[in-house]
Amino acid sequence: MSTVGYVVAAWLFVIGAYGIASSRHLVHLCLCLAVVQASTYVLLAVIGYRPDAPAPILIGIKPDAQTVDPVVQALMLTDIVVEATVLALLLSLIVQIDRRTGSVDPDEVDLMRG
Amino acid sequence: MKHPWRTAAFALGAAGLAGLYLAACAGIPTANERPSRYGQLVNRLALAQRHVTDVVTAVNFDFRGFDTIGEEYILFVSVMGALVLLREAYQKTERDDEEDARTPRREAGPSEAVQLWTLSMTGPTIIFGLYVVGHGQLSPGGGFQGGVILATAPLLIYLADEFKTFKRVISYRLVEVAEAVGAGGYVLIGFLSWFDGEPFLTNLFPLGQTGTMTSGGMLALINLAVGLEVAAGFIVLLHAFMQSSLHDPKSKEKS
Amino acid sequence: MDLAPLPVTVPLLMAAVLVGAAPLLSRRMLDALACLTAACNLAVCTLLILQTAAAPRVYWFGSWRPVGRFPIGISFVIDPMGAGLAALVSLLMLAALVVSWAYFESVKSLYHAIMLVFLAAMCGLCLTGDLFNLFVWFELMSAAGVTLSGYKVDETGPLQGALNFAVMNTLGAYLSLTGVALVYAKTGALNFAQVGVALAADTSHDVLLPIAFLFLISGFLVKAAAFPFHFWLADAHAAAPTPVCILFSGVMVELGVYAVARLYWAVFAPALVALDTPLQGLLLAIGTLTALVGAVACFGQRHLKRLLAFSTISHVGLMIIGCGLLTPHALAGSGLYVVGHGMVKASLFICAGILLNRFESVDEFELQGAGRQIPAVGLLMALGAFGLTSLPPLANFFGESLIDQSARRLGFEWISIVFMLAGLLTAGAVLRVTGRIFLGWGHEHEATSRGSCKVALKREMHSPSRKPPLTMVLPALLLLVAAGVVVPAADLGRRMLGEAHAFQDTRGYWQRVLQEGPPPPQKAAEPVGPSARDIGRQAGVALAALAVALLALFPRALGNPAARIGGAILVGIFKPIRLMHSGRIGDYVAWFVLGIASYGLILALA
Numbered sequence: 025m026s027t028v029g030y031v032v033a034a035w036l037f038v039i040g041a042y043g044i045a046s047s048r049h050l051v052h053l054c055l056c057l058a059v060v061q062a063s064t065y066v067l068l069a070v071i072g073y074r075p076d077a078p079a080p081i082l083i084g085i086k087p088d089a090q091t092v093d094p095v096v097q098a099l100m101l102t103d104i105v106v107e108a109t110v111l112a113l114l115l116s117l118i119v120q121i122d123r124r125t126g127s128v129d130p131d132e133v134d135l136m137r138g
Numbered sequence: 139m140k141h142p143w144r145t146a147a148f149a150l151g152a153a154g155l156a157g158l159y160l161a162a163c164a165g166i167p168t169a170n171e172r173p174s175r176y177g178q179l180v181n182r183l184a185l186a187q188r189h190v191t192d193v194v195t196a197v198n199f200d201f202r203g204f205d206t207i208g209e210e211y212i213l214f215v216s217v218m219g220a221l222v223l224l225r226e227a228y229q230k231t232e233r234d235d236e237e238d239a240r241t242p243r244r245e246a247g248p249s250e251a252v253q254l255w256t257l258s259m260t261g262p263t264i265i266f267g268l269y270v271v272g273h274g275q276l277s278p279g280g281g282f283q284g285g286v287i288l289a290t291a292p293l294l295i296y297l298a299d300e301f302k303t304f305k306r307v308i309s310y311r312l313v314e315v316a317e318a319v320g321a322g323g324y325v326l327i328g329f330l331s332w333f334d335g336e337p338f339l340t341n342l343f344p345l346g347q348t349g350t351m352t353s354g355g356m357l358a359l360i361n362l363a364v365g366l367e368v369a370a371g372f373i374v375l376l377h378a379f380m381q382s383s384l385h386d387p388k389s390k391e392k393s
Numbered sequence: 394m395d396l397a398p399l400p401v402t403v404p405l406l407m408a409a410v411l412v413g414a415a416p417l418l419s420r421r422m423l424d425a426l427a428c429l430t431a432a433c434n435l436a437v438c439t440l441l442i443l444q445t446a447a448a449p450r451v452y453w454f455g456s457w458r459p460v461g462r463f464p465i466g467i468s469f470v471i472d473p474m475g476a477g478l479a480a481l482v483s484l485l486m487l488a489a490l491v492v493s494w495a496y497f498e499s500v501k502s503l504y505h506a507i508m509l510v511f512l513a514a515m516c517g518l519c520l521t522g523d524l525f526n527l528f529v530w531f532e533l534m535s536a537a538g539v540t541l542s543g544y545k546v547d548e549t550g551p552l553q554g555a556l557n558f559a560v561m562n563t564l565g566a567y568l569s570l571t572g573v574a575l576v577y578a579k580t581g582a583l584n585f586a587q588v589g590v591a592l593a594a595d596t597s598h599d600v601l602l603p604i605a606f607l608f609l610i611s612g613f614l615v616k617a618a619a620f621p622f623h624f625w626l627a628d629a630h631a632a633a634p635t636p637v638c639i640l641f642s643g644v645m646v647e648l649g650v651y652a653v654a655r656l657y658w659a660v661f662a663p664a665l666v667a668l669d670t671p672l673q674g675l676l677l678a679i680g681t682l683t684a685l686v687g688a689v690a691c692f693g694q695r696h697l698k699r700l701l702a703f704s705t706i707s708h709v710g711l712m713i714i715g716c717g718l719l720t721p722h723a724l725a726g727s728g729l730y731v732v733g734h735g736m737v738k739a740s741l742f743i744c745a746g747i748l749l750n751r752f753e754s755v756d757e758f759e760l761q762g763a764g765r766q767i768p769a770v771g772l773l774m775a776l777g778a779f780g781l782t783s784l785p786p787l788a789n790f791f792g793e794s795l796i797d798q799s800a801r802r803l804g805f806e807w808i809s810i811v812f813m814l815a816g817l818l819t820a821g822a823v824l825r826v827t828g829r830i831f832l833g834w835g836h837e838h839e840a841t842s843r844g845s846c847k848v849a850l851k852r853e854m855h856s857p858s859r860k861p862p863l864t865m866v867l868p869a870l871l872l873l874v875a876a877g878v879v880v881p882a883a884d885l886g887r888r889m890l891g892e893a894h895a896f897q898d899t900r901g902y903w904q905r906v907l908q909e910g911p912p913p914p915q916k917a918a919e920p921v922g923p924s925a926r927d928i929g930r931q932a933g934v935a936l937a938a939l940a941v942a943l944l945a946l947f948p949r950a951l952g953n954p955a956a957r958i959g960g961a962i963l964v965g966i967f968k969p970i971r972l973m974h975s976g977r978i979g980d981y982v983a984w985f986v987l988g989i990a991s992y993g994l995i996l997a998l999a
Contacts, residue, residue, distance in 0.1 A: 030163035037159065037571070038152045044560065045148045045982040046141075053978070057563060064570045067163075071578040075169050080177070080193040081277055082185050083349075091193070093177040096577070098197035099525055102209045103570065105282055106532050109216030110563050112375055113539055116223040117556050119382055124549045130978050141979065148983040154990025158604050158997060159571070165601025166578040173581025173591070179465050204454040204467045208517065208529035211405055212536050215510050218412065218503050219540030223555075315413050322409025325402050331456075338398040340456040 029070030036063035050118045050128040054111055061107045065100055072096030188341065189348040190275040190357060198280065199360045203339045207324055210364055214321045217371040217378075224382040247299060256298040263291045271365035275354040281361045285368025292373055301384050310377060313370045320367025327360055396444070397452035397469050399437045400479050400516035404430050408509040415502040424494050427505040431487040431512060438480035438516070442473045446888075449895070451522070451906050462907050464584040470522035470659075470906060473892045474728065478644075478651055479519040481732060484875075485643040485739055486512045488868045489636035492743055495750075495862040496636065504544070511537035511640065518648055522659070522906060524573050524583045524609075527652065528566070531612060535562040538645060542633040550632035553976065558629040560978050561615055561622065564985060569612030575605040585659040586906035589899060592664035603668055603996040606661050610653045611989055617649025619713060620682040621984040623706045624974055627690075630702035635746030638698060642705040642742060643735040650709060650731070654716045654724065654896070662899045669719065671999035675992060676717025681811050683710030688818035690974065692945075693967035697745045697755040697826060701738065704781060704819035708734050711815055714808060715796040722802075725893035726795030729885065733789030736876035737780035741823065743869035744774040747861040748830065757826050762833030767861055771831030773869050778823035780876065782816040782935040785928055788880045793931070794923035795890075809930070816934045821941035828946050835946035 036059055043056030072093035078085055080094035122128050166172070184196035198206050247253075267288035274280030296304035331340035343355035352358060407430045411423060418426070444450065449472035453459075457466025490508065514537060517530035539562075543555025577583060579601060580591035592602065611622075618626040626646065630638050657665075665672060687707030694700035708730070715727030747770050749755050752763050764771050783789045793812055800808035828834045880886050895901065948956040973980075 026166070026169060027163075030160060030166075033571075034156050034159040034163070037567075038156050041155075041564065041982055041986055042148060042152060044564070045144065045979045045986075047979065050556075053560070057560060060564065060567050064567055064574065067571060067574045071166065071172070071574055073169055074172070074174065079278075080181060082181065082191040082193060083277070088178075088182065090174065091177065091181060093172075093174060094180055094193040094197050095176050095202075095583075097194045098202060099574075099577075101194070101198060101282065102205060102525070102529065105209050106212055106529075109213050109536060110532075110559065112216050113219045113223070113536060114556070114559050116220040116379075117539075117543055117552055117559065119379070120223055120543075120546050121549065121552045121556065124546075124552065144980055144983045147987050151983065151986030151988070151990040154994055155986055158607075158990065158993040161997065162575050162601045162604035162608070165597070165599035166575065172578060175463055176465065176581050176583075179460055179463060183460070183465070200455060201457055201465055202467055202525070205523075205526055205529050207402075207405065208514070208526070208533050211408075211510055211513070212529070212533050214409070214412075215507060215533065215536045215540065218507055219536065222503050222507070222540055223543055223546055223552075225546060311416075314415075318409045318413030322406055322413065325406040325409065328398075328402065329406070332394065332398065335394065337395065337453055337456050338402065339454050 026070050026073070029066055033063045033067040033070070036060065036066060048129050048131070050121065050130055051115070053130060054114045054118065057114070058107060058111060061103070064103060068096050068100045068103070072100075185348065188275075188355065188357065189345045189353040191348060191353075192275050192277055192279070194278070195274045195280045195361070196354070196357065199274075199357050199364075200341055200354070203328075203360065206360075206364070207328065207339075210321055210324055210367055213368060213371050214317065217317065217375050220375055220378050224378050248297065253298045256294040260291050260294045260298075263287060263294060267291065267365075267369070271361055272351050272358075274361045275357050276349065276351070281364025282368055284361075285365040286372060288365065288369035289372030289376070293376060296376075296380070301380050304380070305377070308373055308377070310374075313373050313377075317367055317370035317374060320363050320365075320370060323363040324360055324367070327356060327363065330356075395452060396437050396441055397450065397471055397520070398454070400434050400441075400483070400520065401513045403433060403437075404509040404513040404516075408506040408513070411502040411506045411509070418502060423502050423505045424490065427509060428487060428490045430509055431483055431490055434483035434512060434516065435480060435487060438476050438483055441471055441476040442480060445471050445473055445476060449902070449905055459907060464582065464587050464907070467526050468522040468584060468906065469520045470585070470902070471520055472895060473888070474896050475519045475651075475655075477728075477892075478648070478731070479516040481735055482512065482515045482519065482644045482648075485640055485735060488739055488743075488872060489639045491868050492639065492746065492865050493636045494864045496634070504541075507537050507540050508636075511541065515644060515648060518652065522585050524576065524585065524588065524660075526583075527656075528570055528573060528612075531569070531616070531652070532566055534645065534648070535559070535566065535616075538562075538629075538637075538641070541637040542629045542641070544634055544637065545632065548632060554625075554628040554630070554632050557625040557976075557978055557981065561625040561981055561985065562612075564982065565612035565615030565622065567612075568608050568989065569610075572605045572607075572609030572611070575601060575608065579605070584906065585656075586903040589660040589663065590903055590907065592661065595664070600997050602661075602664055603999075604993055606656075606665060607989070607993045607996055609656060613649040613652040613656075614679070615649070615985070616646065617653065617709055617713065618646050618683070618706045619649075619679050619710070620686055621988040622981075623683060623687065624981045624984065626706055627699050627702040627974065628976060630705075631696060631699045633698075635742055635749065638701075638742045638745075639739040642701065643739040646705060646709050647712065647731045647735065650712050650716060650727070653713075654727075657716075658897050658899055659902050660899075662897070668996060668999055671995060673717055673719050675995055676719075677714055677805070677808070679992070680710045680713035680715075680717050681808075683707070683713060684811055684815045685710070686970065688815045689966060690970050692818050692822045693963075693971060694822070695757040697748065697757060698742070700757075700822055700826065701741055701745060704822065705734075705738060707815045707819050708738075708781070711793075711796075711812060714800075714811065715792070718796065718799050718803060718805070718808075720799045720803070721890065721893040721897055723796045723799035724896060725886075725890040726792040726797075726799065728889045728893065729792030729795065729880065730783075730789045731792075732879060732885070733780070733783070733787045733792060733876050736872040736879075737777050737787065737789070740780075740869040740872040740876075741774065741777040743865050743872075744770050744777065747865050747869075751861065757829055760830045761835065762830070764831035765833060768831060769866070770861055771827055773866070773873065774827045774831070775824065776873055777869075778820045778827060778938070779935055780873065781820040781823060782931060782938050783812075784931050784935055785923070786878075786881055787876050788885065789876070790927075790931055791880050791886045791923060794927040795886075797927065813930070813934050813937075816931075817938040817941055820935070820938035821945070824938055824942035825945045828942060
């Protein structure tokens with residue numbers, strides 16, 4: 025069960041990175057970055073899992089019972105907020121790049137050669 | 139293939155990276171044997187010492203509350219960043235507002251079905267958002283989740299009519315101040331215990347009864363501050379993006 | 394009332410206040426409040442250095458002390474190295490904010506607010522003792538940095554630089570987070586000390602450990618602009634505003650190196666002890682590659698800010714070498730080097746900023762001879778250039794001599810050569826530029842010759858004047874003076890060595906955090922003395938840099954055939970380097986993946 029999760033996480037990271045490397049549209053590049061981030065969610069979720077354990081909401085379960093790891097879920101929450109905000113910044117950059125150069129092809133915006 | 143060297147280098151590297159990733163994952167203990175001490179400690183203490191039943195919120199805003207300050211400020215800085223990067227739109231605000239008020243709507247508005255649905259959902263969205271923010275320490279939810287839900291309420295109004303109405307409904311200046319209050323408020327709440335001689339962000343308020351909205355002491359207050367900041371932040375962000383794309387000189391024909 | 398949380402929380406609070414009260418605050422008040430906050434941070438960090446000189450302090454946020462020796466809250470572990478780096482950050486932020494006085498229009502209060510958040514994040518990174526907290530401050534630093542580097546949206550250069558910065562740093566950060574997740578899965582903890590204890594006690598010896606370590610440090614290596622992850626730094630620097638460049642080159646990049654060192658010595662050192670030699674070799678290789686590629690690329694630049702950015706990359710490579718030697722002497726040397734280089738580089742960037750504002754250009758050929766009107770700035774720049782060769786009494790001289798002594802003791806004589814090459818190429822480049830701009834030397838090139846960065850820059854000041862503003866000249870001068878004075882005045886060499894010993898005392902760190910007992914006895918630091926040989930060597934490097942600069946300016950001095958052959962060789966070296974730095978994000982990502990895979994395989998298979 026966990027093995028599938030790890031393979032999915034590794035695959036998402038690599039395919040997202042491939043998307044960034046081969047992208048021809050900046051918005052597509054942003055979304056591929058989101059795919060790379062998704063790999064961290066999957067990895068964290070798989071790591072937090074405990075078999076036959078309820079969610080860490082302590083209503084109706086004994087306080088000493090084993091639950092799914094709450095710390096990992098807290099980390100994922102932070103991770104999601106970080107991703108959303110990084111994407112917002114990147115998209116603002118892209119809007120301005122489009123306005124200035126009229127293009128959103130990453131390979132065409134190459135003032136920094138050399 | 140547009141960049142053969144790049145693709146070849148990437149393929150080689152990616153194969154290596156995937157191999158390393160999976161080899162590392164092979165070393166992770168199986169689900170039954172993974173160390174759970176942190177989770178168990180936190181479960182026990184969240185209920186006993188903070189009267190809180192949603193342990194994830196307790197971890198986020200109490201045990202590891204300092205992390206969440208950083209996370210909240212990442213949102214704050216990103217909203218500021220979007221404002222800085224989209225700033226021509228930002229700076230033209232007053233001039234365009236007047237022009238806006240004068241020009242009539244150019245195309246036909248949304249259909250009545252859309253208007254009915256979005257307008258009728260605005261109220262429940264706000265209530266639901268406040269509910270999620272307020273009950274963060276009881277059930278899944280909290281400041282971040284509820285804040286995002288609250289931020290969609292003005293968006294529904296935009297969908298019902300047009301950007302002019304969105305701008306009329308939100309008082310931009312108030313929302314900006316609300317965001318700063320939310321962000322600074324969290325830090326100030328942390329300072330309360332600091333002035334008292336305790337370490338920063340210690341939970342000093344009365345803890346209330348488990349299962350009620352006032353449980354968790356300072357946690358409830360922090361939830362509200364974060365909810366305020368996230369909602370305000372996202373509204374500012376939406377405003378900035380819409381202002382920038384809808385007033386784009388290239389797309390004057392859009393409304 | 395404990396000072397520990399203040400370096401992070403006060404700037405954050407002030408940033409929120411500046412945004413909320415923006416209409417009430419005039420530009421002068423914004424400047425004053427921001428500078429005051431940075432100055433307060435500097436004072437607090439200095440006090441923290443003094444408070445923790447005897448023993449590191451552990452500060453548990455939210456009063457969540459360890460339960461049964463298991464940490465459940467977030468801690469700051471403050472020792473003089475971390476507090477000292479935070480103090481350097483605050484000092485350079487203060488300089489950047491002072492330089493900003495004469496600067497561009499601020500969008501309401503946003504510039505100042507974002508700078509303060511940047512300050513808070515960098516201080517947080519220096520002081521933290523928790524893995525995820527480290528990640529959070531790292532991300533906050535990146536978000537603020539991206540915004541600041543793309544600040545001048547009127548031009549396309551900054552936007553592209555910011556985009557490359559954002560994508561590369563984010564990719565690295567996600568890989569670091571993967572490392573955190575792997576470590577958490579293995580040990581169930583996030584506190585440095587707890588993770589270290591658990592990893593050292595783990596006997597399974599599987600390959601997760603070195604791979605997780607590499608993933609963890611990969612984000613910080615990207616931030617530190619190590620090879621082959623350095624491409625974004627030059628792009629981000631080329632068009633960022635001058636105050637922001639001061640911070641990037643002066644401290645932000647160095648924080649990446651600090652994080653790698655801290656992670657190694659607070660968490661992984663005992664667990665990775667079997668991999669000592671391959672790890673040392675890997676870090677030395679990374680450092681050397683970074684230093685040499687940076688130095689060569691630096692020499693081939695004509696865009697002054699980009700040239701300085703490559704010189705930063707080169708010098709950070711030297712700092713990585715210092716950490717990679719894994720000895721206390723070399724680590725102390727790296728620390729001194731960070732201090733000296735940070736101040737010298739900041740001063741050089743201020744000079745570049747002065748040129749930009751006076752002449753609206755930082756292109757070496759466009760500015761030829763123009764600087765004759767402001768000779769004082771030329772003098773500052775020349776001094777700064779010699780500073781890059783680590784002349785005494787600058788802090789980086791003491792740093793370099795320590796690293797050199799350590800390298801020789803371990804049998805790595807070739808490291809001296811790397812240092813000398815990096816020093817003479819980077820200093821030579823800056824001297825060449827100084828000679829061309831301020832003395833008009835060298836034959837005229839067309840302003841639009843091929844093969845270099847075409848980023849055009851506009852005026853950054855809102856009230857340009859004939860004389861360089863005092864708010865820029867004075868910080869540049871003071872920073873250079875400070876770099877020369879800090880080691881003798883504060884006995885910094887001996888103290889840094891003592892702190893390096895403590896920094897590398899992993900078990901002492903664990904005991905301090907988890908058992909909170911008395912500190913283990915500190916090893917007495919041997920007196921530090923650079924030899925006459927060191928002084929002689931650095932003088933030689935300085936002269937060689939001058940010679941290289943003069944040769945570059947007057948290639949015909951050696952006779953035409955020699956000049957032509959020399960030119961052909963140089964083009965042969967520079968062209969592939971220039972092709973490598975394509976400015977395309979796709980290439981950077983390919984380099985990133987290839988680099989991580991190579992380094993990871995070296996560690997995993999060793």
